[in-house]
Amino acid sequence: xxxxxxxxxxxxxxxxxxxxxxxxxxxxxxxxxxxxxxxxxxxxxxxxxxxxxxxxxxxxxxxxxxxxxxxxxxxxxxxxxxxxxxxxxxxxxxxxxxxxxxxxxxxxxxxxxxxxxxxxxxxxxxxxxxxxxxxxxxxxxxxxxxxxxxxxxxxxxxxxxxxxxxxxxxxxxxxxxxxxxxxxxxxxxxxxxxxxxxxxxxxxxxxxxxxxxxxxxxxxxxxxxxxxxxxxxxxxxxxxxxxxxxxxxxxxxxxxxxxxxxxxxxxxxxxxxxxxxxxxxxxxxxxxxxxxxxxxxxxxxxxxxxxxxxxxxxxxxxxxxxxxxxxxxxxxxxxxxxxxxxxxxxxxxxxxxxxxxxxxxxxxxxxxxxxxxxxxxxxxxxxxxxxxxxxxxxxxxxxxxxxxxxxxxxxxxxxxxxxxxxxxxx
Numbered sequence: 001x002x003x004x005x006x007x008x009x010x011x012x013x014x015x016x017x018x019x020x021x022x023x024x025x026x027x028x029x030x031x032x033x034x035x036x037x038x039x040x041x042x043x044x045x046x047x048x049x050x051x052x053x054x055x056x057x058x059x060x061x062x063x064x065x066x067x068x069x070x071x072x073x074x075x076x077x078x079x080x081x082x083x084x085x086x087x088x089x090x091x092x093x094x095x096x097x098x099x100x101x102x103x104x105x106x107x108x109x110x111x112x113x114x115x116x117x118x119x120x121x122x123x124x125x126x127x128x129x130x131x132x133x134x135x136x137x138x139x140x141x142x143x144x145x146x147x148x149x150x151x152x153x154x155x156x157x158x159x160x161x162x163x164x165x166x167x168x169x170x171x172x173x174x175x176x177x178x179x180x181x182x183x184x185x186x187x188x189x190x191x192x193x194x195x196x197x198x199x200x201x202x203x204x205x206x207x208x209x210x211x212x213x214x215x216x217x218x219x220x221x222x223x224x225x226x227x228x229x230x231x232x233x234x235x236x237x238x239x240x241x242x243x244x245x246x247x248x249x250x251x252x253x254x255x256x257x258x259x260x261x262x263x264x265x266x267x268x269x270x271x272x273x274x275x276x277x278x279x280x281x282x283x284x285x286x287x288x289x290x291x292x293x294x295x296x297x298x299x300x301x302x303x304x305x306x307x308x309x310x311x312x313x314x315x316x317x318x319x320x321x322x323x324x325x326x327x328x329x330x331x332x333x334x335x336x337x338x339x340x341x342x343x344x345x346x347x348x349x350x351x352x353x354x355x356x357x358x359x360x361x362x363x364x365x366x367x368x369x370x371x372x373x374x375x376x377x378x379x380x381x382x383x384x385x386x387x388x389x390x391x392x393x394x395x396x397x398x399x400x401x402x403x404x405x406x407x408x409x410x411x412x413x414x415x416x417x418x419x420x421x422x423x424x425x426x
């Protein structure tokens with residue numbers, strides 16, 4: 001069979017199989033890799049995750065004489081109570097990234113078709129990195145809002161909120177742009193929490209300004225008037241139609257909000273289906289704050305690792321408080337200057353650049369699961385119908401798409417805690 005662009009692409013796709021893409025997905029994202037590898041298979045349309053919401057009643061206490069020492073024949077051991085078990089239901093988020101190769105462009109590369117492998121590797125690596133970036137965002141927030149909007153009137157430039165303007169549980173435009181959560185060629189919805197595309201359903205990003213004091217994105221489409229006072233936010237949109245954003249649950253939903261619905265169970269009606277502590281006040285973290293958070297979750301965690309997940313800025317702020325403990329010979333686990341990972345009171349404090357500066361979570365790793373369906377790894381759509389990369393007879397481009405469907409699920413919420421409105425101090 002002669003060597004062509006088409007069969008070189010097919011060969012390259014064999015190299016980038018599901019296992020290879022899955023390994024790259026987790027290897028380069030440490031905090032995702034820390035989530036325990038317990039996976040739950042989706043049955044039907046949702047993942048069914050059993051949760052233990054309360055202890056069983058029926059405990060009986062007698063003296064050494066037992067029940068006969070009270071009223072024989074009348075007093076007895078209480079009837080057994082059932083363990084209170086509920087069932088949480090989680091949706092998966094279907095993440096897609098397209099891969100396309102223009103034949104003319106490949107022909108003009110030095111080496112012609114022989115350069116396909118290099119082009120393919122670069123394209124797939126970039127696609128996996130971008131998808132991993134957005135799945136990390138989903139696992140952090142879970143509400144689908146990429147960035148909070150500032151105030152601007154009737155313009156194709158969408159003003160985004162600065163860190164100081166961003167409310168609890170939301171993400172500033174400065175952080176969203178800095179993390180690459182909004183880039184050129186993204187399509188955006190703009191609206192309120194209740195009406196995500198109330199202002200526009202499909203504006204194409206052409207450029208952006210990554211600024212701490214004046215972040216914004218320039219778009220084409222519909223002129224938009226946004227306001228801080230009415231709670232406007234930006235979400236990702238699909239091309240051509242207004243499709244509701246359905247993303248994975250995240251830490252803000254699970255451990256940074258109380259009284260909300262997670263996994264189809266309402267914290268307003270099931271009191272134990274709420275975090276141990278939610279702090280949404282404007283707070284500068286100090287040792288008193290950490291002690292309060294630690295006490296609350298310490299009463300609930302039964303097994304598994306508990307660690308603090310926060311931003312680089314907040315961990316440096318916490319580290320400055322912990323430095324004072326170095327003078328005590330009995331304190332351990334605090335290496336000089338090693339603020340990127342600190343261990344305190346048996347809890348590991350982790351910081352990653354993906355975490356917005358206003359977030360800090362006490363995460364019970366043993367109570368988290370990654371839910372998947374039949375296709376448990378990144379999967380080429382062309383493999384699902386048994387063919388190679390697709391080419392429209394009228395087009396000169398080879399195309400395929402990688403799908404990764406997964407979601408974050410919690411079996412318990414009251415073993416974790418969250419602060420979602422921290423002030424950056426460094």
